[in-house]
Amino acid sequence: MLKANIKIKNFVLGLVLICLFPAASINAQVVVDEVIAVIGKHIVLKSDLDNSYQQYRAQQGLHGSEQSVKCEIMEGLMLSKLLLHHGELDSVEVSDNQVSQSMDMRMAYFIQQFGSEKAMEEYYGKPLDVIREEMSEMVKEQMIADGKQREVVADIAITPSEVQDYFKNLPKDSIPQINSKYEIAQIVRTPVISQEVKDEVYNRMNSFRERILKGESFETLAILYSEDPGSAKKGGETGMTKRGTWDPNFEVAAFNLKEGEISEIVESQFGYHILKYVGRRGDYVNVKHILLMVKPSYEDIAKAHTFLDSIGNLIRNDSIEFDLAVRRFSDDPGRINGGYVINPNTGNSQFREEELDPAIGFTVKKLKVDEVSAPVAFKNKDRKDAYRLLIIKKKTLPHKANLNEDYDQIQDWALEEKRQRAMQIWAKEKITKTYIRVNPDYVSCKYNSPWITK
Structure with missing residues (x-):
């Protein structure tokens, strides 16, 4: 219950990507669209709900009945519109440049999923610039809603005693299974451009x-x-x-x-x-x-690869320790912390298996602990071509969550639950001050907030 609820609630607050980008493996169904909710001056369409439901099933499998999942997604869609409505009233700022940067990342992700720009254009039946233009306004709206949500939960914190109480009150059969965790370090070499x-x-x-x-x-x-x-x-x-x-x-x-x-x-x-x-x-x-853009030549890239390959051989032959090689040869700022790859979701060096970037996961899952990879091409944080050697410093086995091994993860769950309670309090107050109309087909859902007035 714990994981399912948090999973759906987190999923529905990021729905712009889903509504804009139905999974390529799912055939879009032609339906007569209709408005199923009005929140202030914003609407929720049936197609939004259907696309989101299909994408949720594709990502999360068959957890929960169709009605219960759709009801939770429906509430998430309405909450997103409520955040947008009050974000606009409270003048939450989102610049055109921020939208453009976000669109750059999203379009790159979409194109990667489709395999090429041409494939994406054929799927939507539109040129890429038209797709981008149509998406931009919806992305801006989602960024305003996200900004308002961050305001609402900005001051929410959690104490160690609250974490312990949260875990103690979890039903034994609801304690999640924790997948393998990894700690990964790297030696990075960015090609020196001539x-x-x-x-x-x-x-x-x-x-x-x-x-x-x-x-x-x-x-x-x-x-x-x-x-x-x-x-x-x-x-x-x-x-x-x-x-x-x-x-x-x-x-x-x-x-x-x-x-x-x-x-x-x-x-x-x-x-x-x-x-x-x-x-x-x-x-x-x-x-x-x-x-x-100033891009490295083929010769510049080859030199970086050859350099790291030689460092990898020195480590494998015990001619130098990995930690020393990081300090001497890596040009990544993280070398001062032993070259550990930092999890952007948590700020620490631990990654659950499902959190691994696919480019890293593909490589490290083939490695044993303390085994060094061959040089792997990647884009660094500045989106520049680079190579890196990867090593697994630590790996845990799958197990039931416990406070000794998984405190950070449990703390995240407890904090997320506390934030959700704060959002429900905020939503309950704002609902009373906002024009809301819900299609009769969706009034029987058991919502967490009072969207339906008697």
């Missing part, structure tokens, strides 16, 4: 700048050549963006521009840019830019 490659990209950008200064259209060159997918199709325009959002070098150049001015070439963590002023309001600025 000066020749940098100069080539810089000179190409300089030629664009000279063409613009001679009268060519900045916007046309951005559409044709900029490597920022979020802004290129809009002539390079970023939209009004708050100070503190961008790469520092890019931001300084953007805020120093004057009307009609084209910047000098600016180097950021992403590559080389030229910027054009659009407008500014206080701590917000809107510019157009062209980005050319």
Whole structure:
């Protein structure tokens, strides 16, 4: 019961991805759509519920009856709209640049799932830029709802005694089975880009700048050549963006521009840019830019692979210890902490099996504890090509959850339950101040909050 409830509640608060991206393995059914709930000025459609239910079943299997799962998803959809409604009333800020960055990540994920841009376009029957445009408004709405939810639970904390009470009160038959946990470390080598490659990209950008200064259209060159997918199709325009959002070098150049001015070439963590002023309001600025990314050559990449391969052989031959090799040779900031890979969900170095990034999981599941992998290609946190050696430092066997081995996990469950109670209190109060109408077909659900007024 514990895992099912939390699983569904967490699932329904991230429904934008599901509604926008039905699993490719599921054939979309043609249905006559209808409004099944109205929350303030926002609506929930039957297709939202059906798509979400299908995706839940695909991901989580046959846990719970169709009616009970659909009722929980329905409540999650209504809660998301309630958060959106009050997020808009309370002016929760989401910039165009934040939406663009989120869309970049989502589109990359979608394309990866479909296998190619062409496959995704064929599935939806639309060009990629049209798909992106249609998704952007819904993504912005979800980001506003998420922002409001974060506000509601921001001050919720939990004490060790509350964690112990939570676990003590769990029915014995509801204590979850914990899958294997991993602690993984890495030695990272990012290819060193040769000066020749940098100069080539810089000179190409300089030629664009000279063409613009001679009268060519900045916007046309951005559409044709900029490597920022979020802004290129809009002539390079970023939209009004708050100070503190961008790469520092890019931001300084953007805020120093004057009307009609084209910047000098600016180097950021992403590559080389030229910027054009659009407008500014206080701590917000809107510019157009062209980005050319500086990418390592084949030779640069091969050198990084060869270097790590030699380090791996030294470790396997006991010529150097892994921990020492991390400190000496890894160029990842995490080397100061022994090279441990940090779980973004928990902030510590432990990963449940299901939390492993597929790219890591595929490699480490073949390894024994303390066995070093071959060099593995990946994208680092700056989305740059790199290689890494992986090693399992520790692995636990599957077992029933207990406070000694799984305190962090149990603490997360207890905190999640406390946050859910806080959300229910918030929802109960806001429901009384919001126009709500629920389709009669869904009034018999046993909701946690009073969505149905007698």
